[in-house]
Amino acid sequence: MTDIKSMTLEELQELMESMGEKKFRATQIYGWLHQRLAVSYDEMANLPKSLKKKLESWPVTALETIDVQISKIDGTRKYLFRLSDGNMIESVLMRYRHGNSVCISSQAGCRMGCRFCASTIGGLARNLLPSEMLDQIYRIQSSTGERISNVVVMGSGEPLDNYDNLLRFIHLLTAEGGLHLSQRNLTVSTCGIVPKMYELADEKLQMTLAVSLHASNDEKRQELMPIAKKYSIKELLKACRYYFEKTGRRITFEYSLVAGVNDTKEDALELAGILKGMNCHVNLIPVNPVRERSFARSGREAVENFKINLEKCGINGTIRREMGSDIDGACGQLRKRYMEKTESEK
């Protein structure tokens, strides 16, 4: 691997040794990359010129900021970044009273094909490197000068479809000597790739796993999410229970409400039925309308009734506060709009 920002401290130490350099150089470089958030070797003032020269064939991954949209309503910021090969990704900064939360992408595009999601419309371009996931957080922290306290991997892409890079990203983000984020302040959201959920559980990390459920039976789920044809809800919930057993971490279920599709009283009762006895939490999100799709969001009353019906059955739910509704809303829309614009300019 020549991607220096994706290397662990131990790997950097080996690299320094192989270059005939002292081991402590690795700690210096690691600190520049992951704590001071440097974007080039030029900034690394305490490295000798000779070492910088040797490092020329090890480029530092740094994302280029193309656009920032700032919500006038709540200060939410949407960032559009360009990767070194020209691919585009987007990330979101949300400001809450309890701290700053960044939502990052794990892939450029996505191949999961969820029907209501904009990220998947052009398919998967490629997986992101660990450094490219990290740098979304680093660039946002640098540009605002404010510490990021929470990270959610809920932007474009399916994180468990980029599993090895995801694990390395988590290691680098939470390791000492970097931003040192607590695993408890990290959430990874999956559409439910069951075998990878078992693997992840066995890592026994203290992060939160969010599972995109969106329906209470297989038939409906299959209409919304192709992955549901591969794994039944029964298999998915079994993996969720296993995750809880191994980690002690309560699962969060994501449930996007689509008017007339999955938001009725019967849907709520069926959902409560399948989640009964599980240590979990349900996040209710009125679906964000995507131009290319015909799904309509549930009205306020339907959303509130859904929550009440769940709670009557003993299932906790939260209606997610909408952030940044005045800037390119739903997942993947900013990237998509940009790509359409450049396409039409050709």
Ligand code: SAH
């Ligand atoms: N691939 C992962 C993470 C990215 S999507 C996953 O599926 O969980 C993050 C969340 O946003 C998922 O719950 C996804 O289903 C949801 N989502 C995608 N498009 C949406 C839309 N238009 N409105 C509401 N939620 C949406």
